[in-house]
Amino acid sequence: MKISSRDVALVIMFAAIVTVFRFLIGRFVGMMSMITFPGFVYTLSIFYSIVQSASFLLFRGRRWRFLSLGLLSTLLFFIFVSPVFRPNEMAILLNYFVIDVAFNSFYGSFEQKNRLLWLAIIFQLYYWIAYAFWILFFNAALFYPFEQFLNNWFIPVMSVSLPVMVIEAIVGSYIGYKIYKRVEKLV
Numbered sequence: 001m002k003i004s005s006r007d008v009a010l011v012i013m014f015a016a017i018v019t020v021f022r023f024l025i026g027r028f029v030g031m032m033s034m035i036t037f038p039g040f041v042y043t044l045s046i047f048y049s050i051v052q053s054a055s056f057l058l059f060r061g062r063r064w065r066f067l068s069l070g071l072l073s074t075l076l077f078f079i080f081v082s083p084v085f086r087p088n089e090m091a092i093l094l095n096y097f098v099i100d101v102a103f104n105s106f107y108g109s110f111e112q113k114n115r116l117l118w119l120a121i122i123f124q125l126y127y128w129i130a131y132a133f134w135i136l137f138f139n140a141a142l143f144y145p146f147e148q149f150l151n152n153w154f155i156p157v158m159s160v161s162l163p164v165m166v167i168e169a170i171v172g173s174y175i176g177y178k179i180y181k182r183v184e185k186l187v
Helices: 005-033 040-044 046-058 065-080 087-112 116-142 146-183
Strands: none
Touching: 005 046, 005 065, 040 146, 046 065, 046 116, 046 146, 065 087, 087 116, 116 146
């Protein structure tokens, strides 16, 4: 398997962008908004959706590029932002793996039918819905009693944030698709 320098450059560029977003949105905004509403940071998922959709489409269905992006962005996040490995990172890495393996398998058929926008929307919907439940699973399995985490965090936060995240996933996928269409011939 040969990896082109173009793909390596895209992985590094998108990993840097995701790391900056994770710092600015996940940490900085999260620290500022914890007083008012603990799930506010999840309502800014549109920025991630845009970057993830554009990067996924620019990798054109080639295996391990999207997973490499997730691994590198998580590594950069540990080095520069937070040295603590939280359940959120486990959920992120698991989602990147599933998307890389499962959704890249369908890339060719969606591309032939000129339906890449739908693939981006489906994968973003999967990402954010599965992300919420993976956080629940990993926190309940490793850190907190299930009922306590469910009642104190998951239900109050995700009942408000998840519908917003779904809408932002659709809009972010559309914007990411438009970015992909503008730059696909350049890269």
